[in-house]
Amino acid sequence: MIEVRELTKRYGDKTVVDRLDFTARPGAVTGFLGPNGAGKSTTMRMIIGLSSPTSGSVTVNGRRYVEHAAPLRQIGALLEARSVHPGRSAFDHLMAQAHTHGIPRRRVHEVIELAGLRDVAKKRVGAFSLGMGQRLGIAAALLGDPQVVMLDEPVNGLDPEGVLWVRNLLRTLADQGRTVLLSSHLMSETAQIADHLVVIGRGKLLADTTVDELVARAGGNGVRVLTSEPARLRDLLAGPGVAVTGSPGSEALHVTGADARRIGSTAADNGITLYELAPQNVSLEQAFMDLTRDAVEYQSAADTLRSIA
Amino acid sequence: MTLLTAPPAAPAGPDATGIGTGTGADRADDLSGARVTGRRVLRSEWGKFWSLRSSRATLGIGALVLVVFGMIASSSFHPAAAGTGHLFGSASDGVGLALSGLTPTMLAIGVLGVLVSAGEYSTGMIRSTLAAVPKRLPVLWSKAAVYGVVAFAATTVAALVAFLLGGTALAGTSAALSLTAHGVLRCLVGAGLYLALAGVLGVGLGALLRSVAGGITALIGGMMILPGLVSLLPASVAGHITPYLPSNAADAVTTLHHTAGLLSPGAGLAVLAGWAALVLGGAAFRLTRTDV
Numbered sequence: 211m212i213e214v215r216e217l218t219k220r221y222g223d224k225t226v227v228d229r230l231d232f233t234a235r236p237g238a239v240t241g242f243l244g245p246n247g248a249g250k251s252t253t254m255r256m257i258i259g260l261s262s263p264t265s266g267s268v269t270v271n272g273r274r275y276v277e278h279a280a281p282l283r284q285i286g287a288l289l290e291a292r293s294v295h296p297g298r299s300a301f302d303h304l305m306a307q308a309h310t311h312g313i314p315r316r317r318v319h320e321v322i323e324l325a326g327l328r329d330v331a332k333k334r335v336g337a338f339s340l341g342m343g344q345r346l347g348i349a350a351a352l353l354g355d356p357q358v359v360m361l362d363e364p365v366n367g368l369d370p371e372g373v374l375w376v377r378n379l380l381r382t383l384a385d386q387g388r389t390v391l392l393s394s395h396l397m398s399e400t401a402q403i404a405d406h407l408v409v410i411g412r413g414k415l416l417a418d419t420t421v422d423e424l425v426a427r428a429g430g431n432g433v434r435v436l437t438s439e440p441a442r443l444r445d446l447l448a449g450p451g452v453a454v455t456g457s458p459g460s461e462a463l464h465v466t467g468a469d470a471r472r473i474g475s476t477a478a479d480n481g482i483t484l485y486e487l488a489p490q491n492v493s494l495e496q497a498f499m500d501l502t503r504d505a506v507e508y509q510s511a512a513d514t515l516r517s518i519a
Numbered sequence: 520m521t522l523l524t525a526p527p528a529a530p531a532g533p534d535a536t537g538i539g540t541g542t543g544a545d546r547a548d549d550l551s552g553a554r555v556t557g558r559r560v561l562r563s564e565w566g567k568f569w570s571l572r573s574s575r576a577t578l579g580i581g582a583l584v585l586v587v588f589g590m591i592a593s594s595s596f597h598p599a600a601a602g603t604g605h606l607f608g609s610a611s612d613g614v615g616l617a618l619s620g621l622t623p624t625m626l627a628i629g630v631l632g633v634l635v636s637a638g639e640y641s642t643g644m645i646r647s648t649l650a651a652v653p654k655r656l657p658v659l660w661s662k663a664a665v666y667g668v669v670a671f672a673a674t675t676v677a678a679l680v681a682f683l684l685g686g687t688a689l690a691g692t693s694a695a696l697s698l699t700a701h702g703v704l705r706c707l708v709g710a711g712l713y714l715a716l717a718g719v720l721g722v723g724l725g726a727l728l729r730s731v732a733g734g735i736t737a738l739i740g741g742m743m744i745l746p747g748l749v750s751l752l753p754a755s756v757a758g759h760i761t762p763y764l765p766s767n768a769a770d771a772v773t774t775l776h777h778t779a780g781l782l783s784p785g786a787g788l789a790v791l792a793g794w795a796a797l798v799l800g801g802a803a804f805r806l807t808r809t810d811v
Contacts, residue, residue: 259653260646261810276653280554293646295571295638302570303647309563310651311553350647355550 211236211389212257212285212358216266219252219413226252228413229266234391234406236357239384241404242393245502249413250393251290254362257391258287271357282311282354288347290362290393296336300327300346303335307353317353325349326375340367348376358389365399377403397498411502424497432466433473436486446476461485557657564661568669574631578669581627581714582677588620589681594688613689613696614706614775617682621710621773624677625717625742628670632721633734635666636802640729645811655806659726663719663799670718675711682707702775705784709772716791717742720765723798727805741794742766765794 212234219227227249234240244250255261257268259275270278270285278284294303304318322331325345330338335346344367351359359380365373380403384390394400400407401421409417409424417424437443440463444454452467465473470489477484568574593616610616636659639645652658682698689695696703720741725734746766749757761767762782771777771787782790 255646255810258650260649278653281653282651283550283553287650289646289650291646292643293650295567295642295644297571297573297642298567299570302566306563306567306570307647307651309566310555310559312556312559313553314549317549354553 211271212268212360212391213272214253214257214266214268217253217256217263217268218265219249219256219261220264226413227256227263230410230413230415232408232415232418234358234389234408236389237384237387238405239380239390239392239403240406240408241400242391242408242410243397243400243498244393244395244410244416246395247412248395248410248502250395250410251362252413253410254287254289254360254391254393257360258285280311280354282307282313282356284354284356285358285360286351286354286356287359288344288351288361288364290366292343294335294343294346294350296334298335299332300335300338300349301331303346304350304353307350311354313353317355321349321352324352341369341372344368345372348379356388358391359383360391362393363395364392365394373399397494401494409498409501411504416501421494424501425494432464432490433468433470434486434488434490435463435465435473435484436461437463437477438483438485442480443473443477443482446480446482447473464490555652555654555657557661560652560657560661561665563651564658564665568635568665573634577627577631577634578673581624581631581670582673584627585618585620585624585674585677585710586681586684588623589617589678589685590688592616592619593681593685593694596689596692596694598693611694612775613682613686613694614703614773616689616694617685618678618706618710618773620681621713621769622743624674625714625769626739628674628714628718629721629738629742630735632666632670632718632723633725633731633738634721635662635725636722637725637729637731637734640725640811641731649811656803659722659799659803659806662726663722663795666722667715667719671711671715674714675708678707678710696775706773706775709784709788712788713769713772713791716795717765717769719795720798723795723802726802727798729805763790765791768794 214230214232217227217230218225230249230253242250242253252261256263257270257275258281267274269275275281275285298306301318301322304321305315307313308315308318322328325348327342327345327349330342335343338346344364348361348364351361361376361380364376368376380390380392384405392400392404404421407417407419407421407424408415409419435443438461440456440461444456444463447454447465447468452465454463454465456463470487474484474487476482592610593613596616598611610619639648648658649655682703686695686698698704717738721734721738724737725731728734728737742765746761746764749760749764751757752760758780762771762780767780768782768787768790771782772784772791774781777783781787
């Protein structure tokens with residue numbers, strides 16, 4: 211369990227994390243989302259005590275990280291930034307980490323196997339590909355068989371097989387009752403694995419929700435209809451829970467609360483011609499972008515162009 | 520491990536994955552005793568030091584330089600050239616000749632000390648290190664202790680070898696000395712202590728400045744440039760400062776014959792240790808107060 215309370219981090223007059231409040235619970239994968247520069251990595255560094263909060267608090271399994279006698283047994287972390295000496299072999303790196311806790315050599319071999327690093331365990335980490343580096347970082351995170359696993363952008367640089375491996379691994383960890391916190395700036399990727407979503411932008415909490423709720427909040431799913439008799443169809447569809455919008459003189463309607471099947475049947479029963487009947491799924495990506503639009507640090511040129519046009 | 524390539528439908532029981540010991544009673548015993556202790560941090564730093572090829576190489580080169588310079592100086596010794604200030608001709612006794620390589624060795628050992636600590640910052644390793652030991656200070660003490668002991672052992676042996684090999688070349692000359700002669704062993708062990716403290720100073724500077732380049736610059740500045748700057752001061756002022764500079768304190772520890780303006784060997788050692796402790800203290804302060 212990770213409990214973040216009113217967590218704030220300021221560098222000079224720039225507030226990177228702003229009174230952030232959320233909980234990552236056991237038995238679930240919590241997706242930690244936000245655009246680049248939202249403060250995800252800073253928050254994660256504060257969770258494991260590498261940075262200290264300006265104010266507020268964060269605890270891991272009920273205590274501040276520094277107070278644990280065996281920190282690697284409590285939480286295993288993969289940080290986004292490189293955190294391995296390139297001159298050391300993967301085995302030596304993990305063994306050095308293991309020595310600090312008296313974790314036996316056998317466990318080091320176990321996580322090497324688990325991460326698929328057996329063939330390269332004796333190679334210098336400097337010669338590793340990005341993907342192998344990520345696997346080493348995940349192996350290190352699992353070294354202490356921790357109750358909480360926290361991974362910052364774990365699939366960066368992984369091939370599709372590696373992405374699938376991470377996804378299954380995190381699911382298994384959560385199913386074993388562990389707390390899993392997974393950061394990403396990619397909504398679609400996170401939605402496939404996360405049970406719960408914590409979305410931040412500019413250091414502030416934007417949403418503490420589930421995937422379904424997030425979509426519903428972004429306008430839900432609707433159906434676009436083009437018809438010869440928009441006014442008549444609108445009246446026929448009208449009812450509790452159904453909303454139909456359209457503009458006068460236009461053949462287009464936007465319907466929510468009734469699915470395409472029902473709209474089509476209604477039209478057919480009443481002899482109304484449909485030119486188009488298209489379910490409109492609000493993509494997760496769109497929902498995410500709507501949520502974080504004001505919070506992205508650097509608007510891309512495309513956005514600027516669109517707003518000019 | 521078939522898990523790595525297994526399709527999502529593969530059985531995902533805890534034991535099939537080997538992820539953890541959470542449910543396997545036999546394996547849970549493996550990690551039940553896991554916690555951070557001072558001894559374990561020392562063990563970790565010991566392993567870290569030896570698992571880098573660059574540490575082994577630099578340490579070896581530092582020791583070798585001491586031996587080779589000592590042998591060259593001893594075998595090219597001419598009583599007439601003694602005291603002329605030539606690179607290999609300035610010493611007039613077997614100890615001074617054997618320790619001719621003291622300065623280059625000090626640089627190698629000091630730079631390696633900087634790498635031991637600052638190298639963790641330049642590579643990002645420090646994040647892994649402090650994630651495992653969030654109380655932080657045990658890491659600094661362990662680094663200093665491991666490296667100090669290793670540097671002492673390696674350079675003391677090198678100093679002894681340089682003296683003994685040089686002694687065969689000096690036999691019959693005015694510079695010949697036996698190992699048991701008064702002060703000889705003190706100088707040779709003193710050289711090892713000086714080099715070990717220079718190494719610890721390097722560890723401290725690297726941890727204080729968190730930069731390899733900055734640490735090396737500070738090391739060279741303090742050990743080699745500072746004496747030159749102090750000598751520019753009025754003699755009445757410089758005379759009070761000079762004995763306490765690391766380089767002069769080192770001379771007090773490693774030279775056979777006491778000369779004016781040098782501290783006693785014991786006081787010299789204390790001054791060297793004081794410098795190392797001061798810098799290490801500053802590094803400890805920064806380590807506990809600032810983010811990494």
